[in-house]
Amino acid sequence: MIDPNLFQLVCFYAFGIVTVGAALAVITLRNTVHAVLALVLTFFSTACIWMLAEAEFLAIALIVVYVGAVMVLFLFVVMMLDIDLERVREGFVKFLPVGLIVALVMLVEMLALIGVRAMHAQTMGANPATAADQSNTAWLGTALYTHYLLPFEIAALILTVGVVVAVALTLRHRRGAKYQSASEQVRVNPRDRIRVLKMEAVRPVEPQATEQPAQETKP
């Protein structure tokens, strides 16, 4: 028999190794498109780890939002860039000290956080969704829209402001640029543009055999 807990642990480490390996690949690969794909793999295996923790909504939302939309736009931009690999490499040594300091600060912060947790001897409670006998998504929705409504609304507001700012910064009207107005096109009335003439049908007076008349009138 395979012990389910052991299997879960093995899965966790496997996904963890893939995540870390892919994250390393993001910063070491020379080809930027490959680096973006490695980042996709990082997100994907992170989602797998969250799935192991029974956070299925977050896991799939990560794939939908980051892998399905954000990274596609990333790829979109990176494919259009004409990147000179040598110049990208140049900065590596220059920025290395700064990078190391940032990494060190983050490491200390994380260790401090783990230490505080350990001192309080605070263990993770049982999965609240399972305890409430609800699906993960339903529980998350209830929690977000009742207990955490205000923070949620504030986050939504900040994101909306971000979108508006991004559009406002790039929106510009060029003078003399021609563009179509769809509503104007739809509102056009054919009668304003086409004049239908009613004419009496007449026979040409003297039909010539050598020359074909431009407009044949039917009798």
Next chain:
Amino acid sequence: MGEQILNQVIWPVIYILCIAVPVILAVAMFVYWERKVIGWMHVRMGPNKVGPLGLLQAFADVVKLLVKEVILPTNANRFLYYLAPMLALVPAFAAWAVIPFNDKLVLSNANAGLLYLLAMTSLGVYGIILAGWASNSRYALLGAMRSAAQVISYELAMGLCLVCVLVLAGSLNLTDIVHAQAGHKGLFDWFWLPLLPVFVIYFISGVAETNRAPFDVAEGESEIVAGFHVEYSGSAFAIFFLAEYANMILVSFLASILFLGGWLSPFPETWGFIGHGSFLWLFVKAFVFAFMFLWFRATFPRYRYDQIMRLGWKVFIPIAIVWVLVAGCLKYYGLVVAGA
């Protein structure tokens, strides 16, 4: 141990084959049907030489494609070039795992089924983008860019449509969504009625998402030859073809499940065989949608690129957002009650 492996590995693989093989066969028949239907609409015969009524035409084409050479363009990225068709195919088939064929017949009755579907359909675009980039060809890259922008735009509208459905059904589970549409009013209990605009938007977005006519600028033959797969030949091309048609059939099934009551019958229970819900009803509904894909192709000229973007962002998304509010009100005031 042996029994465990049998239950957890062998049977699921057999179930998966029970879905995947009919999907592949359905794609073959769908291609034949497409050529036949469009032929009739053009007052032609369509394929009629291989086998009785030309029925074996699709299989002859498959054999032809498989024996052709797969050509790798100069300076193409070998790894990504071969990976791209698989990235297009895998999500197209993986999405079938959560499709419920009737009350009991579903491979994975996942709680977050709808989200899973959204995730899978959004992954399909990688195959297209990478194919375009890895081919080292201008036409392919242009097709990939067009396709990526279009798929992302229409995915938003599609996602908002799914939000409406899930507001009314109160569940992300596809089986529960179909159960939520059951009721004694039959046809009029299904979600197409309260969600009529969203239903239309969903199907049109589905057509745009699969890069089909009239939204097929990604492979616009008149400007960029065949778009993202112009450099692919033989079996690699066949895989793209298979993924595209599997996606079309998937969108047809989803539209029937989300808006037309899945396997439920439109007739009252007392009508005997046709009054009972069965997977045959689901197939009939999905067939109607699949036929509409072909009908569109034979009827509409291709959209201009800016018109596609305008339709997605300025028409579909605002309507869908408004309808999310409408769906919320319908649910709140008890005008639509799930499962009654």
